[in-house]
Amino acid sequence: MAQPGKVFGSFTEAVADIPDGAVIAFGGFAGPGTPYNLTKALLAQGAKRLTCIANTTGGAHQPRMPDLGMLVENGQVAKVVCSFTAATRPTDVLPFTKYYESGEVEAELVPQGTLAERLRAAGAGIPAFYTPTAVGTELAEGRETRVINGREYLLEYALPCDVAFIRAFRADTAGNLQFRLAQRNFCPLMAMAAKLTIVEVEEDILPAGAMDPDQVHLPGLFVQRMVRVPPPPEGLWTTRRQERAK
Secondary structure, three states: OOOOOOEOOOHHHHOOOOOOOOEEEEOOOOOOOOOHHHHHHHHHHOOOOEEEEEEEOOOOOOOOOOOHHHHHHOOOEEEEEEEEOOOOOOOOOOOHHHHHHOOOOEEEEOOHHHHHHHHHHHHHOOOEEEEOOOOOOHHHOOOOEEEEOOEEEEEEEOOOEEEEEEEEOEEEOOOOEEOOOOHHHHHHHHHHHEEEEEEEEOOOOEOOOOOOHHHOOEOHHHOOEEEEOOOOOOOOOOHHHHHHHO
């Protein structure tokens, strides 16, 4: 059962009411910023026709951890919005690729910086913006551009989402978060762009006010639910953290 306030007792409970058709953002790159435990819980929960926003669909790193690609394989995803729909190295293969190429799942390719800015714009209440990124490429075909001060820019729209799955190093019961390493790449932006932010937290969740304000990277205003990641094997960590725990 959920504890009072924002702290939930399990990942299962934290994702239980996510509906079919939800737009969900998945924080981080592969590694310490990735919400493995929340992804695993969503796999078991089974919500379908999801639109998933992430840097990549995952699946190239071994041993494989719960990732967006597993949600695709499980038939839960209708569309993916990400910066990498294929592996960055020819020796790697993303499980998602065959589903996209067969037309089973739609994909929207967004340059990495543009993806971050579309999320930031959503959190800031900015509906759209112009960027030079992707001008003159296939990504700009048939889309609105505008010349400003002699340079052509592409119109991009904000990317709001229903839910954000993110990972944080430390939190207090008010939802104030501290990030570490790759957790700061997309997690804060996704939290601000979402109606509902669910966080998996690595350290014990502190009482409200116990964190040094100078260490707060995201205020609790943007956080609705948190779950403490239990130690392995119950909780999923990065591969490096698992190795250190052995």
